[in-house]
Amino acid sequence: GTVAASHYLLKRGLLLKKFMSQRLISDYSTFVGASACFQCLVTGSPYPSVHWYKDEMLLEGDRYCVQEEQGGSHSLTIENLMQSDSGKYKCIATNRAGTAETCAVLTAPVFLKQVSDVEVWQGDVARLSVTVTGSPTPKILWFFSDVKLTPSSDCKLVFAGNDHSLILPYVGMQDEGKYTCMASNVHGEAACSAHLHVRQRVPGAPCFARAPDSVQCFLCTVSGTPVIEVAWQKDGTTISPSDHHKISKVENKHVLEISLLTTSDRGVYTCKASNKFGADICQAEMVIIDKPHFIKVLQSVQSAVNKKIRLECQVDEDRKVTVGWTKDGNKIPPGKDYKIYFEDKIASHFLPARTPTVFEEDRKH
Incomplete structure (x- = not known):
């Protein structure tokens, strides 16, 4: 826009003129890391001196590029914008006739994170995100091919603090194109754009992008078109939602x-x-390991002299289970005279032919 002030003073028979106009650039989006340029046209007789201020402080330093061109054109350029550059900027022109000034506030919305190009498969979820700041809080609008988007079942607009996202739950080929996020407040506006690329999926049966792990929580990621129905079963029986199954x-x-x-x-x-x-x-x-329990206990055995003896018991669990045998409280190691087996949840101990002895079992797991 343009702000102008014009004054004429008659002093000592001379016509003294002070005049200044200011034009702010508005044909690009402003974001952190970009540049801002303030421009104004200054005329007067005698020709005025011009100074630039921010928040009433004279601007000095390498970050501020002040230029004057023929015809009275003056400009202030700030490179590599930071959030701290927000504030009130003023240009003051002074001559013997007096002073003229114009000011502008640089608090237009700033994109801390711009939207990026996204590529997804047809039927998958697409999410485009930005991070925006500004004072007052900017209004956020999303556009697809210059058409304003509104929340619906096919288009979700969500935000948390300064983070804003556009979510398309089920992307179709018609969703491919240019998306623009526009942030605006009373001081200005900023915009950034990105493209959504959709990879076409040949219609067919659904497929699992991720299968569940053998854990307490089963997670499956499914893709396919059209809409997919998902059912859970245990040992062939359908699982219904309950307090036990969520x-x-x-x-x-x-x-x-x-x-x-x-x-x-x-x-x-x-x-x-x-x-x-x-x-x-x-x-x-789903593998659940519980402590083993005896389902067949060790029985006393009678045997004739010089006959081999087999002692046997059975447990209900053999996953990560070890079995040990003792005689009179002393551990019996396996050897050529003592054969010890643990197979199919059955623990067996073979004794050589000798005088019968009573054994007891000590199970460890």
Whole structure:
């Protein structure tokens, strides 16, 4: 815009004139690291002296480039803008006829982080983000090909503090193009743009971009078009939401959470994703290790002299379980005379042919 002041004074028979106009550049976006230029045209008789101020302080230093050109054109350029450069700028022209001044406030919105180009697959989620600051707090608008975007199920506008994002939950080929974020307040506006590139996906059955791990929380990332239905199963039986089984979805990420685990939760879990083109599944096994319990205890044995003896017991768990044998409280090491086995949850101890002896078992895990 233009601000002008013009005064004429008749002094000692001479017409003294003071006049100054100021024009701010407005054809580019302002952001941290860019430059700002204040320009004004100064005339007067006698020709006035010109000085620049910020917040009533005379501007000095290498960061401030003050120039004067023929015809009375004056400019102040600030390179590599910082947030601290915000403030009130003033140009004062003085001659014997008096003083004229004009000022402008540099607090236009500033992009601390500009939006960047994004490339996603068709049917996936796209997120474009910026970080904006300004005083007063700027208003944020998003545009797609110069058309203003409004919140809807296909377009979410979210923010937290100075961080603003445009989220497209299910990107289609029609969403490809140029997106612009515009920030504005009473002092000015700034804008930045980026392109969303969409990679076309051949229609077909859904596929799992990430399969679940064998943990308490199962997470699957699913992609595909059109809309996908997801179901969870345990050992072939459909799982319904409950206090024990929490089923949730965030965008294309599907989660099954199992709380208060018990041994009954062990089994094979299946996540099935399907649409009209077909289905895909992925599976993971839930392994729950509990302390072993004897389901067949050691029995007393009677044997004739010089007969081999087999002592045997059975436990309900063999994962990470070790078995040891003792005689009269002393550990029996395996050797050529004593054969010790632990297979299929059955612990066996073979004694050579000799006088019968009573043994007891000491199990360790």
